[in-house]
Amino acid sequence: MIVLLGVLVVILGFATRRNPLLVVGVAGIATGLLGKLSPVEILRTFGESFASSRSVTIFAITLPVIGLLERNGLQQQARTLIGKFGAKLTTGRFLTLYLLVRQVTAAVGLQTIAGPAQSVRPMIAPMAEAATERRTGGRPLPEKVREKVRSHAAGTDTVGLFFGEDCFLAIGSILLITGLVNSTYDTHLEPLHLALWAIPSAVCAFFIHGGRLLRLDRQLERELVTANAAMTVADEDGDGNESGAGVK
Amino acid sequence: MIKSEWFFWLVGAVFMLMALQMVTDRSNPKRLGTASFWGLLGACFFYSSWVTDKTLPAEPLGVAVLVLICLGGFNRTSKGVPRTTGEEQRTKLAARFGNKLFIPALTIPVVAMLCATLVSKWKIGGEPVLEDGSETILGLGIGAVAALGVGMWVLRERRVTVPLDAGRGLLEAMGWALLLPQLLAVLGAIFEAAGVGTQVGKVTEAILPEGQRLAAVALFCVGMAVFTVIMGNAFAAFPVMTAAVGWPVLIEQMNGNAAAILAIGMLAGFCGTLVTPMAANFNIVPAALLELKDRYGPIKAQAPTAGAMLVCNILLIYFFAF
Numbered sequence: 001m002i003v004l005l006g007v008l009v010v011i012l013g014f015a016t017r018r019n020p021l022l023v024v025g026v027a028g029i030a031t032g033l034l035g036k037l038s039p040v041e042i043l044r045t046f047g048e049s050f051a052s053s054r055s056v057t058i059f060a061i062t063l064p065v066i067g068l069l070e071r072n073g074l075q076q077q078a079r080t081l082i083g084k085f086g087a088k089l090t091t092g093r094f095l096t097l098y099l100l101v102r103q104v105t106a107a108v109g110l111q112t113i114a115g116p117a118q119s120v121r122p123m124i125a126p127m128a129e130a131a132t133e134r135r136t137g138g139r140p141l142p143e144k145v146r147e148k149v150r151s152h153a154a155g156t157d158t159v160g161l162f163f164g165e166d167c168f169l170a171i172g173s174i175l176l177i178t179g180l181v182n183s184t185y186d187t188h189l190e191p192l193h194l195a196l197w198a199i200p201s202a203v204c205a206f207f208i209h210g211g212r213l214l215r216l217d218r219q220l221e222r223e224l225v226t227a228n229a230a231m232t233v234a235d236e237d238g239d240g241n242e243s244g245a246g247v248k
Numbered sequence: 249m250i251k252s253e254w255f256f257w258l259v260g261a262v263f264m265l266m267a268l269q270m271v272t273d274r275s276n277p278k279r280l281g282t283a284s285f286w287g288l289l290g291a292c293f294f295y296s297s298w299v300t301d302k303t304l305p306a307e308p309l310g311v312a313v314l315v316l317i318c319l320g321g322f323n324r325t326s327k328g329v330p331r332t333t334g335e336e337q338r339t340k341l342a343a344r345f346g347n348k349l350f351i352p353a354l355t356i357p358v359v360a361m362l363c364a365t366l367v368s369k370w371k372i373g374g375e376p377v378l379e380d381g382s383e384t385i386l387g388l389g390i391g392a393v394a395a396l397g398v399g400m401w402v403l404r405e406r407r408v409t410v411p412l413d414a415g416r417g418l419l420e421a422m423g424w425a426l427l428l429p430q431l432l433a434v435l436g437a438i439f440e441a442a443g444v445g446t447q448v449g450k451v452t453e454a455i456l457p458e459g460q461r462l463a464a465v466a467l468f469c470v471g472m473a474v475f476t477v478i479m480g481n482a483f484a485a486f487p488v489m490t491a492a493v494g495w496p497v498l499i500e501q502m503n504g505n506a507a508a509i510l511a512i513g514m515l516a517g518f519c520g521t522l523v524t525p526m527a528a529n530f531n532i533v534p535a536a537l538l539e540l541k542d543r544y545g546p547i548k549a550q551a552p553t554a555g556a557m558l559v560c561n562i563l564l565i566y567f568f569a570f
Contacts, residue, residue, distance in 0.1 A: 004447055007478050010478070020425075020431075020525065022317065040307060043310030043314075044310060047307055051296035054293060054430065057427075057429065061262070064262065064396055067332075068399050068405065069353055071414050073339065073342030074353060110357070110361055110364060113361055114357065118392075122353055125538055143541070147541060154549070162518045162521065173486075193511075197508045
């Protein structure tokens with residue numbers, strides 16, 4: 001039971017908002033020691049699992065080209081493009097459309113064609129923001145609203161990926177299930193059956209998250225009204241927010 | 249054969265090149281700490297290759313990871329003022345290039361798609377062109393390199409230092425958050441080695457109600473989600489919860505449909521992934537990339553969906569798997 005104290009370190013660390021690197025480092029060493037690993041074994045585990053998890057950092061390879069495109073105006077062009085679609089394409093509707101595309105492409109095995117670095121930051125988030133800015137008449141969004149729109153752009157990408165990818169039979173999680181169950185429990189499961197059973201959840205996820213995104217439009221509307229009221233009282237404060245905080 | 253290791257080396261080389269630029273960047277108040285962090289991280293990407301094929305010991309890499317934790321954790325890194333264009337210039341450039349700007353950005357998904365569908369089937373002399381099992385990494389890597397080439401051609405940019413500088417700006421803006429996903433994978437491995445999984449399995453078994461189908465299904469799904477929140481990864485939770493509840497109770501004792509229970513159970517775990525800072529690559533890295541003030545913004549946006557989907561998954565198993 002005592003190894004569960006390591007879990008407690010993580011929870012407390014994240015709850016008190018300590019630097020996550022330190023939380024993870026301390027929790028890792030503490031759990032290892034509590035679980036009776038020797039210091040050398042802990043170091044070895046640190047090294048081996050770092051080496052085998054490099055694929056989660058591979059997205060960094062897209063940063064130079066994304067940076068190059070951004071300094072040449074990709075985000076601005078993304079905004080211009082969304083402007084051409086007219087008022088019908090609200091932030092919520094745009095993100096719902098993206099949710100659908102992300103789910104369908106992930107379901108046919110194309111998980112890496114989009115993601116926070118390659119699509120959300122350079123295109124999806126600026127487009128979602130521009131769709132909201134149409135309601136402020138082009139004025140920069142209040143910080144709270146901008147953060148919310150960007151958070152939802154990131155969230156939509158993740159939800160779409162998670163509840164799309166399992167419908168594809170060669171994805172890691174499906175292969176993990178068949179690999180584990182077929183070797184441990186002396187049975188035979190086909191990846192195809194597992195992938196088919198992921199479809200009902202995928203449909204539910206589209207309606208639940210899509211429904212929330214469509215409601216997001218109304219929430220943003222309300223928040224803009226309150227923010228506008230506050231801004232007319234203290235105009236200078238409101239404009240003090242730099243519109244291009246994401247543009248460096 | 250194109251190997252995934254090549255792209256890990258490329259990432260390592262890019263980090264080290266950027267570290268060299270950082271050393272001379274006087275606009276960065278902590279240039280030496282920043283340069284050491286990224287330089288060491290780049291070197292680790294190379295050294296790791298020999299650790300995975302077991303020709304060099306893993307312990308020195310463990311020490312290096314601890315050094316990285318200290319550099320990032322004790323605030324030894326910072327960012328410089330990026331040499332780039334301003335908002336007004338960008339608007340002008342956007343007007344000049346127009347939708348051509350999307351061509352390189354869309355090159356990444358198109359190439360990734362071609363790699364996944366076509367190139368993965370190609371063989372040269374009986375050997376697959378793309379290393380088996382790494383098609384997704386390779387698709388992204390090849391896509392990014394191709395996109396850079398297309399981008400420099402479309403934008404008539406000849407200097408390689410320009411994308412390198414621009415990428416470095418993004419890298420410095422994200423800072424140590426970029427390392428967090430890998431560190432959490434490390435923590436998951438430590439948890440596994442120290443037996444945290446077995447303990448959680450025992451606790452779950454102890455609170456398992458007898459013969460109550462809905463309660464057992466709920467315990468399986470909620471257990472998957474909660475354990476995923478702790479470990480940051482549904483893959484780590486799955487073997488534990490399957491051994492504790494899924495297989496012995498739901499499938500053997502209650503005669504449930506194994507494919508349905510396990511597939512939907514995994515998705516219940518994903519509901520946990522949506523709300524945990526431990527899954528940094530999905531939840532914290534996007535916040536850093538989008539330069540959000542609130543590190544937990546994406547989690548807040550995802551949490552209601554995660555809760556509703558957990559209920560959905562419980563009901564799907566309860567109604568359709570028996």
